[in-house]
Amino acid sequence: MKMTITAALACTTAMFGVVASAETMTIGITQNNVGVDSYQTTYERAFIAAAEANPDVNAIVLDAGGDVARQLAQMEDLIQQQVDAIIIWPTNGEAVIPAVRRAHSAGIPVVVTNSNIAEQGFDFIAAFSGPDNVTQGSRSAEIMCERFTELGIQDEARVVQISGQPGYTTAIERQQGFDERLPEVCPNVTLVETQPGNWNRERSQQVMEAFLIQYDDIDGVYAGDDNMGVGALNAARAAGREGITFVGATNFAVGYDAMAEGDYWGSIYQSPVDDAEAALQTAIDVLNGEEVPFLNYFDTPKITQDNMGDFTKPVF
Amino acid sequence: MAMHNSKDMIKQGGIWVFILAELVFFSIAGHYWSVSNQAFMDPGNMLLLLKQSAPIGIIALGMTIIMINGNIDLSVGAIFALSAVVLLDSLSWPFMVALGDWALPLAWGFALLTGVTLGAINGLIVWKTGIDAFIVTLASMLGFRGLVFMYNGEQPTSNLNWTLVDFAEAQVLGLHTASWFLIGTVVVLWFVTTRTNHGRNAYAIGNNREAAVNAGIRVGPHFMWNFMLIGFLAALSAVVFYSESGSVNPNDGMLYELWAITAVVLGGTKLAGGYGSIIGTLGGVIAIQLLRKGLGHIGADTQTVNLVIGLILIAVLFLDRQLTRKGKEELKI
């Protein structure tokens, strides 16, 4: 049971009554869908580790399993348990707003992590902590454009896109960032088609197989994350198609390896450990009354074959 | 006969005993393992339990009558999603916007109508083609989900209307709006299944379809009514839930059918049909939500929750079988 330390703390708290609550803060987190990929799992681990390392923090860690209804129920539970702060990784950036408002009116500050909620809800949250997914999409577009320019095909290249799970904010924002930025930097590159790969390597591989059949000429593939990017890469390898520039996001270990092998061009370096620690720190800062920027983006730099030496291999 | 009745009592009471056991377990375990200093059996928490049971609960109640019929509906998750899309999207139609707050009941109406229509499509296919409901709804689970995507691509459909949210969040006598809808559905369906002609016919059909046909019960239209009912309830569940959340992802409601069936089976309804009760299903729904809540309360992780729910379902089935056994003299087939 990973809760042993905090559980012991909780017992003491319970025994000595509310005296301790002035110093210890109980922070609840409801995650989107742990176990769907390594990123979220690593995030959860990092979060728990960070919470355990901090003697002032009790953490209640919940997982919505990708289900909005379950996440709203968890929000209610956390409000009901009168936690000091709530961190939420939204399953749906809009659907959670009323629940966030409820926490807000119950006097519980809410920090949104990883993937932001819609603007209507900004009044009710203390801060957002996480990557800027739109920027990530733009950066991926820039990486791709720069590569095309290097290769000298910036005026004729044709690109396909494999997006994340339909409906998820991160997927939507990255696609948006990419779709908007690409024509700005490389106006003559054609985005031929976009199909969802559902954050799923296998699914992405199937989609790519169909693209390869459908289009003789594919110069670049943008995938919503490296998991899907590698799926697409596998499809291209199997079909014996070379010379395609693969750009992803959320650099996974598989993507890093593929880059090292020279098959995969670039991605966005995003550490779930940074993500989790930033979220926890933001919540702690908010509780301590410190000034925090409202949009607390942590940096997610571009990573390509050229500069990958500057980055350690992702652990997930 | 006395034996039979006492077994019946055990079977129908079993789910409540199980709920009681869960409460005791989580109260004690929560004392040691929980981070929160709030008691698990806090009244506020129990009221929340009822509210949180509503989305799956309302669907599961409708599933009960379908399963009493000896049918099954796998498409409820997709109906749930499409009704939600209609609810939220219709609020942004120009003429609806012009209506102001009067658009809200109308939007509810559109969403409910969507559910009823989709249910009617299932029912009509089952009735007219004679294909098993399992296959019909397995296929329409895909088809309706396709309609959800067709409506708004992969984008979520959103319309955060604070009037609607306030209504959904309102508490009357301590119970949330969703709880009232759940309770209302329980009362109505309990009444329908135990007191009305339609409800009694549902049992008769599930028990002995041929007999029902011979007795002049029009089985086809009966099925269709029930599929419309569950379509309505799936839409009602969506309407209640999305009034509060204001945004629907096209993937929402996936696997709801499996949770609903799990709840119904835990509540003692037989898959073969002809036997089951609305109150039992309510127990099943509460038992599942309690389990989720409780496991979250004591800090169990996702994989434990999945493992425990799966194994409990099998254990319940096993116990049910042990109860219905006739003992050593039974024919070994």
Add this chain to the structure above:
Amino acid sequence: MNDLQPVLRLEGIVKTFPGVRALDGVSFDLRPGEVHALMGENGAGKSTLMKVLGGVLAPNAGQIYVAEKPVSMTNPQAAKALGVVFIHQELSLAGELSVAENIFLGELPLKSFGRVDWKKLYADTDKILKTLNVSFNARTRVGDLSIANQQMVEIGRALTVDPRAVIFDEPTASLTDAEKVVLFEVIADLQTRGVGIIYISHRMEEIFKITDRISVLRDGQYRGTLNTAETDEDKVTQLMIGRSLDLSRNVSHHEMGDIALEVRGLSCGHLFEDVSFNVRKGEVLGFYGLVGAGRTEIAETIFGLRTPSAGQILLNGQEVQINSPIEAIRLGIALVPEDRKDQGLVLGMNCKDNMTLPQIGRLTKGPFVSDRAELAIFDKYRDKLDIRTPGWRQSVGNLSGGNQQKIVIGKWLSMHPEVLIVDEPTRGIDVGSKSEIHNLIRDLAAQGFAVIVISSEMPEVLHVSDRIVAMFAGRVMREFTSEDVTEDNLIQAISGLTGDKAA
């Protein structure tokens, strides 16, 4: 009341299905207060005719008159509204519902908003149950009733309207003799109320006991109507099958061998207790008793389908433990079960596959099933048992009851068992095939098989058996040899009336 005016009259009813003329101009009339038997072999068109009468099928030609008014019955409700009620052969009850709900199934009395008027429902039901003189009440769950009482519920259904004509389809198929008496009383009561009764049955003794007239169908055609008092079984049989049928007492002319199977003090809970008997090679041992007397359960225990609570089973003098049908089959025991469709055959499979099923594991060549070995068996037993089928590919579901039963028997004969147990060999089988099966059983004994025949039909058990074991309530009451058995003492024994158990 005008006694001369028929309550129901059919004129030239024709019903065709693609390729088949199921009813070919059938006419007869039903008078008020009479019991009118409708007889015919399976496939003669009885059930089609009843479906036409019950409003399930629409005739292609002809006219139905109720009280001499031409009517058209488009559905079962229309028929019932006209006072023509059908009591099904296979119980069509909903076990989880109460007696009252079953009796008024499909027509529960209602209040506003579709609510059931329970008060009226129970009151009306009590009224009906009173006339039936039964022990259960309106609120009893039907699943808790005995088969006979369920039959009574079924009959109760007919009485919810003021019936003009009631059609009984094989009503006594699963009734005990005592229960039959009650049924016949109910029928007599209906008669005195001027209701016309159509009574469909294969059982001659019942027909001659309670009916006034007998109409016979053959091949979809009406063959005539006889006054029961002025005819006999032979004449009716001849009309049905075009020849006469031998149901005389049988005497074995061959030598009996050693004891093949012996059972000592066998018990299985309260299903049956302390049962002892033996059967020799070349002998037919009859088991006679009421339904529920424990006969089928004994067979199932010997076949390894139930675990005995006490007692021994000896095969050729050796004690054996039989825990499953597989072991029973290995020891040379075969069981032709009571319920052909549910236990005897896989209806979706073809004739050959059904016949070779128990030994399919042996009919292999290398890893695969050998078609040739299978066909050899099928052809042999098709010829031997005279199974009439278009070919081995024919699905058994399409065969007549008699041919189906022969497939089941052939399935076991091909295994060369030492002991063959046949449970209700001719249930639901038409008269013509019946005698074929009886002859077959006698032949098998003559060839040295030890055969146990379980039957609820006295003529059958008397006809085929060398010895008869009479059972009552799970116990063996008496064993008869063909010399000392009479119909009277047999009936006494199975009714628990006999004192000399030791005999």
Add this chain to the structure above:
Amino acid sequence: MTVLTRQNLGSFLAKQGILIAFVLFMIGFAMVNQRFIAMDNISGVIRSSAILGVIAIGVTFVVIGGNLDLSVGSMMSFSTIVVLDLHDKIGPGLAIPAMFALTLLLGAFIGFLVGYLKLNSLIVTLGMLSAIHGLTLTWSGGKNMDIADKSGTWFSFFGQDRIMGIPVPILIFALLAAVLAMVLSRTSFGRKVYAVGGNGQAATFSGIPRARIVFMTYLISAFCVAVAGLLQASRSLGSQNTVGQGLELQVLAAVILGGASLLGGSGTVFKTVIGVLILGFIQNGLLLAGLDFYVQYMVTWAIIILAVWLDIAAKRGHLWSPIA
């Protein structure tokens, strides 16, 4: 006579309906897009259908035996994750048999519950769907599994290599289909599966060990799942825990399309393979035609309903159901 010929035509259409639909689809798609019938496309579709197909063949046994298996998707994620994890720990030579053993153990557990304890298969496998998913996550700790040295392992043979120009997954799919088709149609075990599914009680009365046969069908299903997991793992050399999720319903759709009755006792391996290919080619064809992915959902809906409807209409001789 016209009635009869019309009937014959009807029953021919119904019996071969699924094949006819298949051919029509192929022709239709081919006319829309020439690439559709290119050899490499066809081989690509079959290769990507191989995983679904292998599982569907196993489930065909379960369904003919009169049961359902909703746990195959979860089970495939389990075997994929396990073999990938063990690959780096004990080497591929041991990882593969170990994974097969563990998957068969899961199959045996389900087979025991459904066969010997006679619990309802729908609920048992529904419970196992959830439970095995929990098991997989526990095994992997929720992390992706990746083989460290992707280029240096012979493990990629099953999913990526070719023999005489034919991709290995296709060969494995074809081989498994051929072997299991023979098992089902030609061996006494196969006959017993049909008997148990057709009428379990009659099978028992004929001395067929029903419980053991049902148990065996689940073992076969688990074996096929393990093969699919192997193909999947070898093909991508890395995987998420969600791989295979939702596959159970696609598998059922394929088996139903192939004409197996969910009541048991009917269906063949060949027809299931056709069902799988239909789903695969529809997905591919619609994608090539430039239609959005969800169109395929609706097409599948229509095709399943039509296929099953035709099938039962032919059996009962009427298009419309007789239920009033």
